[in-house]
Amino acid sequence: MQEVDEADVRWLVLLRHAKSAWPDGVDDQERPLAPRGRRDAPAAGRWLRDVGRVPDLAICSPARRTRETWELAARELGPAVPPGSPEHVVGGLGPAVPPGSPEPAAEEFGAAAPPGSPEPAAEEFGAAAPPVSYEPRLYAATAPALIDVVRETPAALGTLLLIGHNPGMQELTLRLAGDAVGDALERAEAKFPTSAIAVLAWHGTWSQLAPGRARLVRFAVPRGAKR
Known part of the structure; x- marks a missing residue:
């Protein structure tokens, strides 16, 4: 695998919220997670x-x-792998992989968040939880609107997670992915269910993000076990 400067790679992770409930008389923005969603959201964090x-x-x-999806997922994230540790692998995005091939090993290109901006997640999630920003533009957002949000990401950051809604999450995945590992793109196009996660990567800066520029490295739908 071709080695690159870790600062040259940006990782965008798109998470559709977990399964929600439809209580009578509740505004759409106030709908809570359903029991299945409360099982699946932690599974997304563990993944x-x-x-x-x-x-x-x-x-x-x-x-x-x-918000509930993020809160439950954040509790499962654990400590990030610090750059320079034996588990920290620096690598490129690699050549195209034929359909059916196994996904590549995970690489960590993340950088620490600069002092100053979004407030950290709630205290009970522990010091390891990343900062979170609640952005009104993500509600019912189109793919172009989501791209605008992503382009505003601070340059020092390596990995950004968006937690949002369909059809925006699916549309953004399909719009950004110029190619993919294995059959990830076909699966994301066929169905982007609740708790689905798309991981995209590209060489360049956040402000350079454009349709077709990224590679869809992973697509997964984590599910929590019924108790």
């Missing part, structure tokens, strides 16, 4: 931790179901 995609910053829609 991000296990593949080394703990974000430097999370930007979340202010809707209740997205």
Whole structure:
């Protein structure tokens, strides 16, 4: 795998909120997670931790179901792998991989968030939880609107997580992915269910993000076990 300067790679992680409930008389923005969603959201956090995609910053829609998804996922992220440790692998995005091939090993290119900006997640999630910003533009956002949000990411950050809604999350994935690992793009196009996660990467800066520029490295739908 071709080695690159870790500052040259940006990772964008898109998480659709977990399964929500539809209580009578409740405004759409106030709909809570359903029991299945409360199982799946922590599974999404564990998946991000296990593949080394703990974000430097999370930007979340202010809707209740997205906020609850983030809160439950954040508790499972655990400590990020620090650059320079034996687990920290610096690598390139690699050549195209034929459909059906196994996904590449996770690499961590994250950088620490600069002092100053979005407030950290709630205290009970522990010191390891990344900062989160609740951004009204993510609610019912179109793909172009989401790209505008992503382009505003501080240059020092390596990995950004967006927690939002469909169809925006699916549309953004399909618009940004110029190619993909294995059948990830086909699966994301066929269905982007609740708790789905798309991981995109590209060489360049956040402000340079444009349609077709990124590679869809992973697509997963973590599910929590029924108790």
